[in-house]
Amino acid sequence: MVKIAVKGWGEREVPAGTTVMEALKELSGKLYKEAMAVRIDGTVVDLSTPLREDTALEVVTFDEPEGAEAYRHTASHIMAQAVKRLYDKNVQLGIGPSINEGFYYDFDFGDTLTVEDLEKVEKEMHKIVKEDLPLERLEVSREEAINIFRERGEDYKIELINGLEDSDRITCYRQGDFIDLCTGPHLPSTGRVKVFKLLSLAGAYWRGDESRPMLQRIYGTAFPKQKMLEEYMQRLEEARRRDHRKLGRELDLFSLHEEAPGFPFYHPRGMIIRRELERFWQDEHRRAGYVEVETPLILNRELWERSGHWEHYKENMYFTRIDDEDYAVKPMNCPGAMLIYKMGMHSYRDFPLRVAEMGLVHRHERSGTLHGLMRARSFIQDDAHIFMLPEQVEDEVEGVIDLVDRFYSVFGFTYHVELSTRPEKSMGSDEMWERATTALRAVLDKKDISYKVNEGDGAFYGPKIDFHLQDCLGRTWQCGTIQLDFQMPEKFDLHYIGPDGQKHRPAMIHRVVYGAMERFLALLIEHYGGAFPLWLAPVQAVIIPITDRQHSYALELEQLLLSHGVRAELDDRSEKVGYKIREAQVQKVPYMLVVGDREVQSRTVAVRHREKGDLGPVSIEAFLADIKKEIEHKS
């Protein structure tokens, strides 16, 4: 007999060799049902693990990431098995992990797979679930593993095995006639997977490498309860309602056209929001010690050769010819900023020199990557270049981090941070890169910010810290970034006069806070679901007279609000109040001011707030004071 101790459930003695699953069943039926796996000594293992000695364990349910992973990973194996059954001869397996809210599996198909096939696959999956095949964990030697997959013609799996660490123990999972290379853990049998749905079909390069074959990926998700799936689908649906491309059209903020793919058009209402964001940005930057400049859109080829863009960034640039000379449309603002810096002598006393530029840049992004305002071919970067002494780098990086944090918290964004290191295609010496990367790391560590490291993802001129925000579907987008650059100052032979009266090389950082106005606006639209806070709302108050008897009063009111800088509109159409209110609600206007005879009489407005509803009559003066205060507070 061995003793098991289940955290929160007590102990029990069971015969040695009993599986965890059987032991849990003894303890509680509920426990047995809800367990996806168990954690022993911090490691998550299968429920089918036999108990050989006294064991303390913890049940892992679907609520935990590891539990959901085991569940969905099993679902992905079921899908792969179904696909093999249906299309056997034509299919080779790629990989099939669980992901955030579901799972996928990549297949190399002889014929192409179409959406109609998904239904067939689902049907076959239901059969496999019904068969309740046990999942068996196998530990085999490298040779055995290779033999298994060679026999099955699974070339991709063999490549994976060859890429594994020098361990002789390779684990596979078998369910019926299906076998897959996998470390697990998995559910004990296919019958445990209750609810699943195949969601979409997409291409995906083998091992994420563009030069390797493109496999076909099927995405799906799985849950223990039907209701959970329904809730998930509903969440997706709601998220789609917040999509900035949809809201951008409905709220008349911007548009995109076939005539200019990837080049956004701002409409008057979108323009208002952008200008407010810019105004806020300028105020904050002035306060943070920045000066502002503007550099041209088109600059001579020679400049781009000097900056390294011609060599490292050419495929993303647009070109033109002027008087028989090559020019490029700027994809970045830095070379222009370099020229301004070089216009005069700089003393170490002037440092740090923080030079900001709201610069419109154009980049030839590949057609498949375009995504509304999130990923466009022209966008405005809220750029700045900071020139400084090498020993000022850490303080300046810290200052920018604080600035980014202040901005994002105004909008209520939560963000995560990434650090990107030297890419293959890059300029400069190893020491420079090492020094720059260490400096960035030091600041992040000092500020106790947790970050993810992206090896090889830096810019060609230096490493960077990135700030990422999430869109309505949880996809993350890089917004703020701080890029350390010891290259440009070198290339452009920048210098400053030090205390010793000699010329020295300044250090430089490129940084953006919003990132790109387009992307940030898109994220704001999705974040607020189109209901912008008062200070950003394109229309802050709409005046709704009940009959045309109140029109002159309404007009007077509109003028008063406009004269105080409140963005007011008068809805003087001959529609009923309900209709006008509905329209204002749909347009997410923060305040609706209903005026009828009573309000004219008492010189008040009946205030209706888009969320709080009817707030009753308020004097004109009081409303004006309140709304001005609220705008001021950016709440």
Add this chain to the structure above:
RNA sequence: GCUCACGUAGCUCAGGAGGUUAGAGCGUAUCCUUGGUAAGGAUAAGGUCACCGGUUCGAAUCCGGUCGUGAGCUCCA
């Protein structure tokens, strides 16, 4: 750029397995209505069915190509 899918009125979508004048709702215009907190009524305008080519007596419908869009991959703010 790659894989799969999609492209019908300003918007959301019907329809179309080849056959006279292509439909609805919302929106727009005009008129009626002057109505107190999420859609009052009537009439009208609006489409070379993305574009180019092919098959056919005949194409919005079938085929091919181009462009654009969506999801994903790759790449990136």
